Amino acid sequence: MSDFYERLKPWLFSQVAEELRYANCILDLGCGDCKLLRWLAETYGKSTIGVDISDLGFPPAGEGISCLRGDAQSLDxxxxxxxxxxxxxxxxxxxxxxxxVLQEARRVLHPLGEVLIIEFPRGSLAQKLWNETYYSVGEVANMLRETGFWRSEARLIVHRQLIWAKGFKGPRPKGVR
Ligand SMILES: C[S@@+](CC[C@H](N)C(=O)[O-])C[C@H]1O[C@@H](n2cnc3c(N)ncnc32)[C@H](O)[C@@H]1O
Incomplete structure (x- = not known):
């Protein structure tokens, strides 16, 4: 049971790649060991930047990926x-x-850009495993709205064990379809 989330990773990575298929430059906040970014860079040729408050897990620099130590709350x-x-x-x-963090994410996004959040929901198996404090799906939806994301949505996936939430910087500039 403790590897439930780890076993989901390959499928989740492919879902992320599908969702972000039109994005060229992807920024991962709280990137940890940058595994997802490395996979996106190597498999799809994405240009990626990882930011984490700790550089302990960073891989050596590679093509299409740069990992920076920094606080996601201040991406100056x-x-x-x-x-x-x-x-x-x-x-x-x-x-x-x-x-x-979401305000900074919105600031650095291109006008047509998107934020994608994958999280453990409150009351999930993750909470039992790691005893951390998580947000509810409604709270994540509210945060996206509060920070001005457009066409935002948040839903529970994988038998309610994960939150999948997204929003667009928008609204679309005039003349762009
Ligand atoms: C549970 S880990 C997830 C790591 C990675 N995304 C993954 O899926 O393996 C959360 C990460 O967020 C980072 N983190 C926590 N607060 C942060 C902050 N204010 N700015 C940037 N990274 C932060 C931690 O150092 C940690 O690497």
């Missing part, structure tokens, strides 16, 4: 509109000020 080293998609994979619950 990344320009406004520079990123096509921001990913938070099992990391939002660890960040002290999630609204500040």
């Amino acid at each position: 080293f990344i320009g406004k509109g520079a990123i096509d998609a921001v990913l938070l994979f099992w990391s939002l619950h660890e960040m002290g000020d999630p609204l500040a």
